[in-house]
Amino acid sequence: MASILLVDDDVGLLASLGLAVAAEGNVVRTATNGADALGLARKYLPDVVVTDCAMPVMNGVELIRALRADPALSTVPVILTSESRKPPRLRISCFIRQPFPATALLRQLHRLHGRLAKRHRRPVQSGGS
Numbered sequence: 001m002a003s004i005l006l007v008d009d010d011v012g013l014l015a016s017l018g019l020a021v022a023a024e025g026n027v028v029r030t031a032t033n034g035a036d037a038l039g040l041a042r043k044y045l046p047d048v049v050v051t052d053c054a055m056p057v058m059n060g061v062e063l064i065r066a067l068r069a070d071p072a073l074s075t076v077p078v079i080l081t082s083e084s085r086k087p088p089r090l091r092i093s094c095f096i097r098q099p100f101p102a103t104a105l106l107r108q109l110h111r112l113h114g115r116l117a118k119r120h121r122r123p124v125q126s127g128g129s
Contacts, residue, residue, distance in 0.1 A: 005037060035057045042070070051063055051081070077094075
């Protein structure tokens with residue numbers, strides 16, 4: 001189970017993606033712009049942020065820059081979605097071109113979850129008696 005922050009100004013898309021991601025056993029929080037998302041990220045420290053690029057108030061690029069500038073959030077994996085053919089030059093974990101099926105996002109979340117699990121695994125210590 002992971003904590004996922006979904007950010008998109010399309011509330012219909014946000015709701016459907018939220019249901020799909022939550023159905024996988026994840027804790028889902030949502031925001032409709034980057035400024036609200038940044039506040040939620042600072043409060044809840046998500047495992048992954050999924051953000052649209054084009055949004056009002058604070059767009060996805062500005063959100064990613066703010067996340068990277070915050071020491072507590074700088075290493076949080078980010079999946080960026082956009083109608084653009086190419087992702088902006090930012091440190092992101094994945095780029096998904098819109099429109100996309102929910103399964104494309106779920107595949108990327110599974111991939112990231114596996115990488116996060118490996119990073120947090122502790123070495124097994126053998127006990128000597």
